[in-house]
Amino acid sequence: MAVITAARHVSRPKKVARREAWSRRAPLMPALVFAIVVTQLPFVMTLWYSLQSWNLVRPGSEHFVGFANYVDVFADSTFRSAAWHTILITGSCVVIAMLLGIGLALLLDRRFLGRSVVRTLLITPFLVMPVAGALLWKTTMFDPLFGIINFVLGPFGAGETDWVSSYPIASVVTALVWQWTPFMMLLVLAGLQSQGKDVLEAAQVDGASAWGTFVWVTLPHLRRYIELGVLLGAIYVVNTFDHIYMMTQGGPGTASTNLPFYIYQRAFLGFDVGQAAAMGVVVVVGTIIIATLALRTIFKSFDVREAR
Amino acid sequence: MTSTAYATTRRVRGGLLTAFTWIVGLAFFFPVLWMVLTAFKQERDAYTDTPTFAFTPTLDQFRNVFDAGFWPYLGNSAFATAMSTLLVLVLAVPAAYALSIRPVEKTQDVLFFFISTKMLPVVAVIMPLYVVTQNLALLDNIWALVILYTAMNLPIAVWMLRSFMLEVPGEVLEAAQMDGCSTLRMFRAVLLPMLAPGIAATALICVIFAWNEFFFAVNLTAARAGTVPVFLVGFITSEGLYWAQLSAAATLAALPVVIAGWIAQKQLVRGLSMGAIK
Numbered sequence: 001m002a003v004i005t006a007a008r009h010v011s012r013p014k015k016v017a018r019r020e021a022w023s024r025r026a027p028l029m030p031a032l033v034f035a036i037v038v039t040q041l042p043f044v045m046t047l048w049y050s051l052q053s054w055n056l057v058r059p060g061s062e063h064f065v066g067f068a069n070y071v072d073v074f075a076d077s078t079f080r081s082a083a084w085h086t087i088l089i090t091g092s093c094v095v096i097a098m099l100l101g102i103g104l105a106l107l108l109d110r111r112f113l114g115r116s117v118v119r120t121l122l123i124t125p126f127l128v129m130p131v132a133g134a135l136l137w138k139t140t141m142f143d144p145l146f147g148i149i150n151f152v153l154g155p156f157g158a159g160e161t162d163w164v165s166s167y168p169i170a171s172v173v174t175a176l177v178w179q180w181t182p183f184m185m186l187l188v189l190a191g192l193q194s195q196g197k198d199v200l201e202a203a204q205v206d207g208a209s210a211w212g213t214f215v216w217v218t219l220p221h222l223r224r225y226i227e228l229g230v231l232l233g234a235i236y237v238v239n240t241f242d243h244i245y246m247m248t249q250g251g252p253g254t255a256s257t258n259l260p261f262y263i264y265q266r267a268f269l270g271f272d273v274g275q276a277a278a279m280g281v282v283v284v285v286g287t288i289i290i291a292t293l294a295l296r297t298i299f300k301s302f303d304v305r306e307a308r
Numbered sequence: 309m310t311s312t313a314y315a316t317t318r319r320v321r322g323g324l325l326t327a328f329t330w331i332v333g334l335a336f337f338f339p340v341l342w343m344v345l346t347a348f349k350q351e352r353d354a355y356t357d358t359p360t361f362a363f364t365p366t367l368d369q370f371r372n373v374f375d376a377g378f379w380p381y382l383g384n385s386a387f388a389t390a391m392s393t394l395l396v397l398v399l400a401v402p403a404a405y406a407l408s409i410r411p412v413e414k415t416q417d418v419l420f421f422f423i424s425t426k427m428l429p430v431v432a433v434i435m436p437l438y439v440v441t442q443n444l445a446l447l448d449n450i451w452a453l454v455i456l457y458t459a460m461n462l463p464i465a466v467w468m469l470r471s472f473m474l475e476v477p478g479e480v481l482e483a484a485q486m487d488g489c490s491t492l493r494m495f496r497a498v499l500l501p502m503l504a505p506g507i508a509a510t511a512l513i514c515v516i517f518a519w520n521e522f523f524f525a526v527n528l529t530a531a532r533a534g535t536v537p538v539f540l541v542g543f544i545t546s547e548g549l550y551w552a553q554l555s556a557a558a559t560l561a562a563l564p565v566v567i568a569g570w571i572a573q574k575q576l577v578r579g580l581s582m583g584a585i586k
Contacts, residue, residue, distance in 0.1 A: 024410055028412055030399050031403035032418065038456070039428060041436075110325070119333075121334065122333050123569065124569075127565050128562045129562045141342075145357075148342065232580070235426075239431065242537075245526070246540075259431065268527060276435050284429060290427075
């Protein structure tokens with residue numbers, strides 16, 4: 001097909017070629033224009049707002065201040081601690097969820113009675129509405145008096161620990177790991193199932209132990225799946241808002257405030273448009289770094305085939 | 309070791325591994341199971357030092373949730389989810405076609421652009437979105453969510469549908485062209501039937517993300533256009549007091565997507581990896 005089209009380009013006059021190019025573009029245009037208007041325009045506005053001093057509750061307070069908001073943002077110790085919490089929550093959630101995900105994927109990558117049922121049970125946490133999941137963890141799981149966690153850990157001396165107030169970040173990470181482990185598991189499982197059985201048999205014939213086979217054969221094969229899971233997971237978890245909002249409201253104090261929640265507070269409780277926008281821009285710059293890595297992984301290691 | 313003894317040890321180990329897998333699976337599922345069980349309890353059964361499994365089930369809590377005004381929120385969620393998914397498909401199917409079967413020149417760049425919009429943190433754009441929706445009088449209007457959910461799911465749908473379209477054998481399309489099919493007819497008569505499962509899978513992924521979305525909903529809607537997660541927020545204030553009712557509300561909120569996800573499990577990986585993993 002490509003050959004035919006190329007030949008046509010040469011033999012026909014330019015005008016026809018241009019019409020041909022536009023007829024190819026036409027189906028794409030509505031989606032492209034929509035995406036640009038709804039996602040890019042607001043971002044340009046954010047850049048503009050970030051250079052303004054503007055408080056929503058004081059109409060007419062809007063005026064240009066240049067980079068003053070950025071200076072304020074970097075001088076703000078709450079912002080810095082929120083940035084650190086974001087890194088901490090994202091990093092620990094992604095790493096723990098991936099390790100658990102690999103373990104679960106290995107357990108599922110064999111034939112056994114009820115395999116599809118167990119698989120279904122395991123993916124459910126990812127499907128439960130995050131707001132509902134966070135609410136459940138905060139109450140029925142982590143409650144100091146009637147929560148399941150303290151009941152289970154009671155024999156080990158957990159007593160009446162108030163997990164959410166005493167260990168807010170660890171509590172949020174627990175709920176997040178619960179939600180994201182299935183995601184990692186599914187990706188790793190797809191990797192395991194794409195592995196050629198002949199390679200594994202060859203390793204066994206060569207006398208490799210199960211552990212040796214896993215470390216030297218399976219893990220290298222899984223590498224790109226693990227990378228993809230970590231990067232995609234990180235992009236989603238960086239934006240964690242639901243769990244903070246429902247479980248801790250960023251507290252106690254600002255002990256579990258992450259960047260999305262802090263920006264939300266500045267925007268909708270402080271009505272400080274300029275500063276919220278400046279923080280948003282900083283978050284975007286941070287995300288671009290991870291995102292570039294993620295995109296490179298998707299494009300390089302997965303066959304995003306050139307179209308016909 | 310004799311071969312039968314070896315086989316026996318293997319079977320025992322296999323059995324233990326299976327049992328372990330089941331235990332882990334049930335442990336992971338437990339919070340969900342507990343939510344559903346608690347939803348059928350009376351409030352006094354929900355607060356016990358030792359978790360109770362034996363109780364007289366009741367539908368009272370579900371009745372309470374609906375009496376507390378759950379219907380309008382459910383309706384809003386259903387509308388925002390269905391409408392945005394429909395819009396996504398209307399935009400994404402032709403776009404994916406123009407990026408796979410009859411591609412534009414800069415396919416890679418366009419794909420890159422779509423996926424990069426997905427990676428922009430939503431917090432970075434919430435301020436302008438709030439101001440714009442306010443100026444357009446769309447604050448607390450369900451259409452604001454419809455538009456935003458469409459934009460949110462569009463990149464995933466384009467990527468996913470494209471990966472399905474690349475699997476359509478070229479010969480089929482060439483044969484249709486030889487027969488003198490017009491582009492539109494070829495699309496309707498040849499492509500669409502072949503793509504139907506892919507389109508269904510894409511729609512399900514969009515439904516999952518739209519239904520569960522909270523950030524836009526909580527910031528841009530209130531009593532009139534609020535969705536199900538916004539309804540659940542009401543329980544934080546009265547938390548501690550009504551666990552059974554809270555569990556009933558959470559169960560109802562989670563149910564549609566859990567079922568959709570169970571049905572679409574085979575396609576879940578593909579959607580989550582934007583079509584990168586088959």
